[in-house]
Amino acid sequence: DSGVTQTPKHLITATGQRVTLRCSPRSGDLSVYWYQQSLDQGLQFLIQYYNGEERAKGNILERFSAQQFPDLHSELNLSSLELGDSALYFCASRPGFNTGELFFGEGSRLTVL
Amino acid sequence: AQSVTQLDSQVPVFEEAPVELRCNYSSSVSVYLFWYVQYPNQGLQLLLKYLSGSTLVKGINGFEAEFNKSQTSFHLRKPSVHISDTAEYFCAVSSPGYSTLTFGKGTMLLVSP
Numbered sequence: 001d002s003g004v005t006q007t008p009k010h011l012i013t014a015t016g017q018r019v020t021l022r023c024s025p026r027s028g029d030l031s032v033y034w035y036q037q038s039l040d041q042g043l044q045f046l047i048q049y050y051n052g053e054e055r056a057k058g059n060i061l062e063r064f065s066a067q068q069f070p071d072l073h074s075e076l077n078l079s080s081l082e083l084g085d086s087a088l089y090f091c092a093s094r095p096g097f098n099t100g101e102l103f104f105g106e107g108s109r110l111t112v113l
Numbered sequence: 114a115q116s117v118t119q120l121d122s123q124v125p126v127f128e129e130a131p132v133e134l135r136c137n138y139s140s141s142v143s144v145y146l147f148w149y150v151q152y153p154n155q156g157l158q159l160l161l162k163y164l165s166g167s168t169l170v171k172g173i174n175g176f177e178a179e180f181n182k183s184q185t186s187f188h189l190r191k192p193s194v195h196i197s198d199t200a201e202y203f204c205a206v207s208s209p210g211y212s213t214l215t216f217g218k219g220t221m222l223l224v225s226p
Contacts, residue, residue, distance in 0.1 A: 002156060033213065043203065043216040056212050090156060098212035100164075101147055104156040 003027065004105035006091050012111045018079040021108045025072055025093030031055075032074040033094075033102060034066055038087040049074055081112045115140045115206050119217035126224055128196055134189040134220045136178075136204030146187040147205040147214065148178055157203065163187065174198070199224045 003026035013019055025032050034046040036059075045058035049068035060066075063081075068074045078085060088109050092102035120135040138144060145164050149157040161172025168180040178189045187204060201221050205214040 002158070004156075031212070035216075042218040045213050045215070048212055050212075058213065092157075098207070098209070099145075101159050101162050102157075102214055104149075104158070106156040 002103040002105065004091055004093050004103050006089075006105035006108050008108055009106065010109050010111075012113060013081060014113055015081055015083060017081050017112075018077065019081065019110065021076040021078070021089050021091075021110075023074045023076070023091030023093075023105060025074070025091070026095075026103055029093035029095050029103070030072065031094045031096065032068055032072070033092040034060075034074070034076050035090040035092065036087050037090060037107070043090075046076070078110070081110075083112050086110055086112045115144075115208065115211065115215045117204050117206050117215055117217035119202075119204055119220045121220050122218070123221045123223065126194055126222065128224055128226050129193045131192050132190065132194050132198075132222065134202050134204075134222065136187045136189065136217060138185050138187065138204070138206045140185075140206060140208055142208045145207045145209075146178075146180060147207070148172065148176070148187070148189050149203045149205060149216075150174075151201045151203065151219075153200070160189070160202070194222070194224050196224050196226065198222060 005024040030051045046060040048056040066076045088107045090107045092104045116139045118137045147162045148160040163180045171177045201219045204217045
């Protein structure tokens with residue numbers, strides 16, 4: 001158990017819909033990362049928050065957004081969903097800004113039908 | 114920019130045989146290197162990491178890796194694998210100036226009796 005909690009574990013929805021994925025980082029970790037894992041693209045970095053502020057952005061679509069709340073949990077919002085958005089979405093956390101390893105949650109599997 | 118190349122998408126091996134999973138990275142600055150393992154339907158778990166110091170790094174479950182700066186490699190080895198080592202293995206790179214981890218596409222290790 002990494003200490004990172006993600007909900008929901010599985011989500012099935014239809015094209016055009018909007019979903020929210022939730023992440024609780026390890027106790028005391030200030031940095032939260034979101035990654036997307038798909039068969040064709042592998043693990044792609046989406047976005048990083050540090051203590052409530054966006055700090056780095058990767059290959060995140062404009063239809064996707066995220067935020068980190070004062071209690072440090074984070075949410076990833078995916079809207080106008082397309083079939084290609086079906087993937088495993090991972091949240092990870094680390095204590096600091098840019099040192100050390102990431103601790104990953106078990107992921108949220110999104111299926112868009 | 115940083116990148117990671119995992120040269121083998123799949124490595125089949127018999128139980129109790131040695132294995133090496135290859136990883137090469139590209140970075141213009143000093144690096145931090147990581148190996149993660151992903152068991153089916155689970156998140157990523159850290160196997161080992163190189164931040165500085167000794168180039169031979171020992172990790173969990175009997176795995177080790179060697180950082181070779183001249184060859185820009187960080188190959189993962191285990192002298193004798195078990196069926197339970199069947200999983201996907203990801204190499205990742207980061208640097209002091211980067212806050213994110215860049216992952217390779219993964220190598221599926223298939224251990225058969």
